[in-house]
Amino acid sequence: MPPVMLPHIESSRGMIWGLQRRLLVMLLFTLSAIGTVSVLVHYQTASTAALQQDQRLLKLVPMLADSIIVTSNKSAGFMEQAPPGLNETVEGPGMAMLLAPPVEEFLSDGPGLTAFGVFDARGSHILGERWLPTVLPATREPEFFSMTEGGTTYRVVAQRVASDMGELIVMLADGSDVRQHWLGNVLLRVLLPNLLLFAVAAAVVTWGVARTLRPLIDLKDAVENRSPRDLSALSTANIPGEVLPLVESLNRLFKLVNAQTEAQRRFVADAAHQLRTPLAGLQAQVEAWAQATRGMSGDHHISLRADQVRRLRDATRRTSQLASQLLALSRADAVSADAQPMHRVDLMELCENMISLYLDAAGRKQIDFGLEVQPAQTLGHAWLLRELLLNLVDNAVKYTPVGGRITVRSGEEQVPSGSAVRAWMEVEDDGPGIAAHEHERVLQRFYRVPGTAGEGNGLGLAIAHQIARAHRVPLQFDTGVQGRGLRVRVTFEAVTH
Structure with missing residues (x-):
């Protein structure tokens, strides 16, 4: 029987490393997906906050328009005392603004990040910040736009309103727009922590997967390092439950093949051993005949018989040597399997x-x-x-x-x-x-x-x-x-x- 050869171990190594890669990719992909979802949720939160900011500006614009009051001296303007419930006035040429509390609160909550402006129908500046752009809404509906001033991005609402001084354009600007800080917030609060978490998780997952697969790799090494003729059972110690049925099946296979090999080896050894004694006797007889016919010559029949005896002697020698070699081969196989000291x-x-x-x-x-x-x-x-x-x-x-x-x-x-x-x-x-x-x-x-x-x-x-x-x-x-x-x-x- 030819020696039992185990499958080449390269495919096993590729399978193990392929399994480890797949586990790592799946786990790290899950972490990446969680990070992506976190960024999207953060973006959605920023969009919701921006929408709420637009709605707030939309509510404040009519209040700002109602704060415009015409003064009696239109040439120079003066300070008029505010009625109860209103703050002091902001004066202008021929008009004053008595800011309503919500508008005052809005302007005072974010100094340097809020602004207002009043323009005439042609876009000429009357009150407020001069850096606000000239925007001429075509209708009386409010219009939103964004602009940058001094490195700050402002969310601006402009609306055309009617007043005692005629048609005016009022504007409110808010520089605390969460969307302009979204990228920085994402980098500091989402991406950077997630990247750090991803790196730590990748290291922990890699270590955990390698440790989890260690018994499988040990099993691969045990199979790889054994002799092709070593059919002893594989150890089931520390074998994961998922792999244990495979190891037990291999052990059953090894046991069957080992029993078959041992039976065949024993048969060859017994047959060779049983043949040695009669072959030795036969060889002794043939050697004696060959020795007796060595000196015979002359007669054709005698010469023919002597030649036949010599051929029989050579055949007997080969058969006897074959039996000895089969017995030696069987004994060599037994030592290889039993690993005698x-x-x-x-x-x-x-x-x-x-x-x-x-x-x-x-x-x-x-x-x-x-x-x-x-x-x-x-x-x-x-x-x-x-x-x-x-x-x-x-x-x-x-x-x-x-x-x-x-x-x-x-x-x-x-x-x-x-x-x-x-x-x-x-x-x-x-x-x-x-x-x-x-x-x-x-x-x-x-x-x-x-x-x-x-x-x-x-x-x-x-x-x-x-x-x-x-x-x-x-x-x-x-x-x-x-x-x-x-x-x-x-x-x-x-x-x-």
């Missing part, structure tokens, strides 16, 4: 023992089998590392041509970018080698490079790769001496004491 392993001793195992096989092909070792130790599973090296050496002996060279090495090296020390071992030969584009494919089970001479099952490098993965290290491929052959190195963390 590691112990100190002497790589130099492993290499030295391998020479004695393959010295006869290399001698039959007249291969120069050499050993270049330095002391090197690491933490690992000794029996698995022995199986790894055995498969690398077996491949080298199998595919190196007659008269070739194989070298087994071990040693330690300093990491260039730090003070760490690495332990390594490698097998180098001058055989056909493996093309760079085939390096990934030869690690697959039962794959053989097309056109490869010799007999094999396509499991040697796959077993070595699985054992290297169990030790969390890769197989490193390179060319051999003088650009020929193949060199396979495995590098570990060294144990120096």
Whole structure:
């Protein structure tokens, strides 16, 4: 069964950050909408106040017109005592103004922000402020307009009225128009506090969303950092209720896949183990037959039978090796899944023992089998590392041509970018080698490079790769001496004491 691969985590990361962005955008958009509504409400309040101001001016204009009194001396004018209930007069040429209390109150409440004016029908100034503009209403209906004087915007009402002196134009001006201060009020009372609130709320919301999503991000990290072959259950501690059903479903899936994988691994291991004993007996019998027919010659039938026995011997050897490799692969899978504790392993001793195992096989092909070792130790599973090296050496002996060279090495090296020390071992030969584009494919089970001479099952490098993965290290491929052959190195963390 191929290894169970979990989905690539980039999409998960994008989903989590996308969810966080959506939450932030929704919350911050809500805050922005509240601020906008606040500005609109403030503007509506200012408009309502301005309308009330216009209505007030509209009520005061007739009172101002009624305050105009004709004097007896029209040439010089004089001060006339005000009747009870009226303030003192404001005199002019041939007229006086006895201001009614509401008008007096209006003019005295906002000194410097209120004004009045009286003009004749042609617009000539008679009383009041001279800076008021000449406005000639076409009808007797009041007319409103705005003007700026001395940096202040005034709301002005002008109305044509009839008096004892004939037709006059009266004006009232109010500089406390709330609309001219609306922008400043909005900046100071609405926008600035809302912007400050928005900044604080954005920081708090960002922190809150990140903290709320922290369990989900931890779950993503837990899935991302585990081995593709690690099918143990995910922890449900601190998992939000909304995500808990998903985690429980994943755990059920992991349990089913793990049970299926374990059953398949156990079947392969049991089958390989059961096959080893009868295959060993069969191989012993065939080896004996082959030894007995080695000296026979002359008779065609005898030669034919000897050839058949040799073929049977080779087939038996391959079958026996396949059973051993399947058993080794199953054991490597079991270690990867169970994460058994590691112990100190002497790589130099492993290499030295391998020479004695393959010295006869290399001698039959007249291969120069050499050993270049330095002391090197690491933490690992000794029996698995022995199986790894055995498969690398077996491949080298199998595919190196007659008269070739194989070298087994071990040693330690300093990491260039730090003070760490690495332990390594490698097998180098001058055989056909493996093309760079085939390096990934030869690690697959039962794959053989097309056109490869010799007999094999396509499991040697796959077993070595699985054992290297169990030790969390890769197989490193390179060319051999003088650009020929193949060199396979495995590098570990060294144990120096």
